Structures are given as structure tokens and as C-alpha cells.
Amino acid sequence: MKIHILVIHGPNLNLLGQRETSVYGTDSLEKINTLIEKEAEEHGFEVSTFQSNYEGALVEAIQEARGKYDFIIINPAAYTHTSVALRDAILAVNIPTIEVHLSNIYKREKFRHKSYISGVAIGQICGFGVQSYLLAIKAIAEIIKQKKETEE
Incomplete structure (x- = not known):
């Protein structure tokens, strides 16, 4: 059975590589998506990516x-700290979700320390730049491996 992963990028991430490179790095969103696709392929996963500035x-x-993807990886960006709507949507679809951030949100401004998403995600990875996304894919691979071992 092929595992399908949806990677969602939130607002302003379309400007990666151009904005606040000291915080977010120099890789463009296109390059990040390519790295995500390569990592997913190495694990035999299919991945789709989506970005929007609109909640x-x-x-x-x-x-x-729902019904199309087995996992969601989401970088809600600024909506992390404001969006009950994203939180409720994740709860509603009941798809295991991993929250990721390029920067360590806990080393930044105090208002960024609160995540509405973390309480409904299976985990949160932040502060590792592009690796945050790749670590999320590796976490999914480990979750699947452990589930198979438990079922055997």
C-alpha cells in the first residue's frame, strides 16, 4: 500500500529564499519542495505540496x-499562533498531522511560543530549517515501521 502525504505550506512561505534569510534560510519553496519529494521517494511515499497565503x-x-492522504505535514507559518480554524480542520479530518517550522519558534518573539496546532498534531518539529520537513517524513516512516511491527 502506497503512503500518500500532503505537505501544506502557510502564508509567506512562497517568499522563502527572499525574506528574512537569517531566520528562514536561502532555499526557495520550490527547492524545499524538491527536497521533500526526494526524501518521500526514498521511503516509497507519494507526496503532494500546497501553499497558500489564505487561511x-x-x-x-x-x-x-480526507480519504486521499494518510498523513499531513503542515507548516502553518503565522497561522500557527492565531488559527483555531486550522486546528479544527485537522481535528475534523482525523489524519495524523505533523507540525513543522523552519525556525525554532520558542527562541523567537513570545507571541510565537503559542501553537494552536501542536495540541492536535502527533508531533512538532521546529528549528532545523529545511531538515524539519525531511525529519517529518522520516518520522512518518518510523511510525509506519512501528505499526507494522506491532501488527506482526
């Missing part, structure tokens, strides 16, 4: 994932 579009992407 409603992100909610719709999560809702439309």
Missing part, C-alpha cells in the same frame, strides 16, 4: 485531504 484555502486543503 480558508488552507482549511479547504485539509478538508479535501
